[in-house]
Amino acid sequence: MMKGGWFKVYAIGYLLFLYAPIIILPMFAFNDATVIAFPLSGFSTRWFSAMLEEPTLRIAVKNSLFIAVTSSVLATTLGIFAARASTRYRFPMKTGLMGLIMLPLVLPEIIVAVSLLVVLLGLGVNLSLWTVILGHVLICTPFTIAILSSAFQSLDQSLEEAAYDLGESAASTFRLIILPLVMPGIISSLLISFTISLDEFIIAFFLAGTEPTLPVYIFSQFRFPAAVPVIMALGTVLVCLSILLLTIAEYFRRRGIAKSGGKDTGGFL
Amino acid sequence: MSAGQRWRNWRQTEAANGLLMVSPTVIYAILMLAAPLGTILLYSFLTDGYLQIIREFTIANYVEAWTNELYRTVMIRSLGVSMTVTLVTVLLAFPIAYFVSFHVEASKKSMWLFLITIPFWTSYLIRVFLWKVILGYNGVVNSSLLGIGVIDQPLDFILYNVNSVVITLAHAYAPFAILPIFVALEKIDRSLLEAGQDLGETKFRTFLRVTLPLAMPGVIASVLIVFIPTIGDYVTPQLVGGPEGRMVANLIQLQYLKLDNYPLGSAIAVSAMAIVTLVSVIFVGLNRRYLKGPK
Numbered sequence: 373m374m375k376g377g378w379f380k381v382y383a384i385g386y387l388l389f390l391y392a393p394i395i396i397l398p399m400f401a402f403n404d405a406t407v408i409a410f411p412l413s414g415f416s417t418r419w420f421s422a423m424l425e426e427p428t429l430r431i432a433v434k435n436s437l438f439i440a441v442t443s444s445v446l447a448t449t450l451g452i453f454a455a456r457a458s459t460r461y462r463f464p465m466k467t468g469l470m471g472l473i474m475l476p477l478v479l480p481e482i483i484v485a486v487s488l489l490v491v492l493l494g495l496g497v498n499l500s501l502w503t504v505i506l507g508h509v510l511i512c513t514p515f516t517i518a519i520l521s522s523a524f525q526s527l528d529q530s531l532e533e534a535a536y537d538l539g540e541s542a543a544s545t546f547r548l549i550i551l552p553l554v555m556p557g558i559i560s561s562l563l564i565s566f567t568i569s570l571d572e573f574i575i576a577f578f579l580a581g582t583e584p585t586l587p588v589y590i591f592s593q594f595r596f597p598a599a600v601p602v603i604m605a606l607g608t609v610l611v612c613l614s615i616l617l618l619t620i621a622e623y624f625r626r627r628g629i630a631k632s633g634g635k636d637t638g639g640f641l
Numbered sequence: 642m643s644a645g646q647r648w649r650n651w652r653q654t655e656a657a658n659g660l661l662m663v664s665p666t667v668i669y670a671i672l673m674l675a676a677p678l679g680t681i682l683l684y685s686f687l688t689d690g691y692l693q694i695i696r697e698f699t700i701a702n703y704v705e706a707w708t709n710e711l712y713r714t715v716m717i718r719s720l721g722v723s724m725t726v727t728l729v730t731v732l733l734a735f736p737i738a739y740f741v742s743f744h745v746e747a748s749k750k751s752m753w754l755f756l757i758t759i760p761f762w763t764s765y766l767i768r769v770f771l772w773k774v775i776l777g778y779n780g781v782v783n784s785s786l787l788g789i790g791v792i793d794q795p796l797d798f799i800l801y802n803v804n805s806v807v808i809t810l811a812h813a814y815a816p817f818a819i820l821p822i823f824v825a826l827e828k829i830d831r832s833l834l835e836a837g838q839d840l841g842e843t844k845f846r847t848f849l850r851v852t853l854p855l856a857m858p859g860v861i862a863s864v865l866i867v868f869i870p871t872i873g874d875y876v877t878p879q880l881v882g883g884p885e886g887r888m889v890a891n892l893i894q895l896q897y898l899k900l901d902n903y904p905l906g907s908a909i910a911v912s913a914m915a916i917v918t919l920v921s922v923i924f925v926g927l928n929r930r931y932l933k934g935p936k
Contacts, residue, residue, distance in 0.1 A: 461658050
């Protein structure tokens with residue numbers, strides 16, 4: 373198609389701009405030099421082996437995994453309630469209440485971080501991994517609702533009514549009919565929240581106290597030029613991991629839409 | 642009818658079911674979001690004592706936040722950076738959204754959107770750091786330009802200032818800008834465009850008079866979704882901004898974590914949010930006519 377020609381050139385240029393940092397990342401991860409600059413000096417995997425021997429990194433990964441798993445489960449649970457309520461029922465103050473829940477989507481994270489910090493310190497709560505989880509659940513929930521709403525929206529209500537007619541209770545209908553149909557949406561929402569939480573820096577920076585999380589560790593290492601190549605290696609691993617997770621999430625999201633016969637509007641957001 | 646009976650009746654209504662179901666999420670949002678935001682607002686009117694907060698009403702924090710030369714400069718700069726980033730991001734994003742919506746086959750649209758969103762999900766910190774590598778003195782841009790002989794000396798105006806902050810943020814928020822515009826474009830009834838051309842309009846005129854107005858709700862959503870969070874970005878100005886690229890989030894962090902002045906930090910945060918809200922409301926107001934749904 374010729375009329376799309378210039379658009380296609382632009383689109384490819386744009387994708388190059390989007391992918392520029394990710395293309396450069398592995399170059400320095402496998403580069404045999406301490407300085408992050410061109411020209412490259414030679415192939416080496418020593419930064420990857422150095423990465424495996426970093427004790428603080430190991431703690432940071434463990435902390436981040438704990439936070440990400442817990443946050444994604446809690447956020448998805450809260451997301452199920454809100455997405456189900458907003459797609460199935462009309463209720464008073466719906467716009468206002470849903471607006472409040474979705475607010476963290478646009479609110480700068482630093483505002484979420486400092487406001488939670490002030491309240492937690494005011495209440496005398498000690499900063500720990502759990503205080504980070506409180507913040508992460510808050511910012512992940514809007515994303516889970518966005519994903520789960522499209523899953524719930526494409527549900528056929530007559531299936532549910534048929535179950536009631538056949539004598540099932542509300543709880544067993546949810547477990548036997550609704551849950552299996554929205555399962556792909558739930559998995560996709562878990563994976564997306566996991567990815568967001570794993571990568572979140574500001575809230576963890578303010579609320580983690582002395583415990584390092586992965587992004588907080590990465591940020592602290594940027595101050596030491598000698599530590600940067602290891603971070604590039606770590607980044608390469610993280611990029612591969614998140615592409616893998618996203619591909620799985622995308623697979624389940626599409627399967628969910630296909631399962632309930634909906635139309636794919638594309639994208640996670 | 643007794644109170645218990647009335648409660649049971651109400652319990653059967655759709656409103657009650659909906660409210661009950663949404664309540665766990667709403668309660669969480671009230672406790673963890675609304676209440677903390679209220680607390681920040683309250684703190685911004687209190688007096689800072691050494692290592693404690695004195696419960697005495699004052700507007701001194703706001704006077705300080707708005708009249709201190711340093712704070713005012715940073716605030717104006719943040720607003721400027723945010724607006725520039727929004728403009729650049731949305732202008733660059735529109736053709737992409739248009740391309741995917743109008744020129745890509747239906748079966749490949751999801752794949753394109755997936756490609757566009759992937760970079761957004763990879764470690765934000767590392768992406769920002771890599772922009773430092775790209776724009777730096779020995780960076781990718783300078784080495785390539787030197788290599789092909791366009792310049793004799795490395796360019797130094799592209800790192801550690803406002804320019805590098807704008808470039809990095811425009812990169813970070815690209816998918817946020819593309820998706821709402823794409824969704825709006827997808828909703829446009831294609832027969833309207835044919836009608837426009839059948840009535841003798843050129844393609845370009847059809848675009849201006851049919852496509853663009855119908856895509857405006859998406860453009861407005863993109864503007865807001867980029868503009869509001871960018872003003873509070875901490876990492877980008879911190880890593881690539883240098884001293885003259887600091888933004889309001891760096892100031893807030895300084896007040897809270899380094900100087901322990903919660904009231905002033907709160908006043909700066911509240912002021913920044915108030916300005917952002919005001920600008921957003923004015924922007925939406927100016928574009929009111931595009932937001933009315935079809936009758």
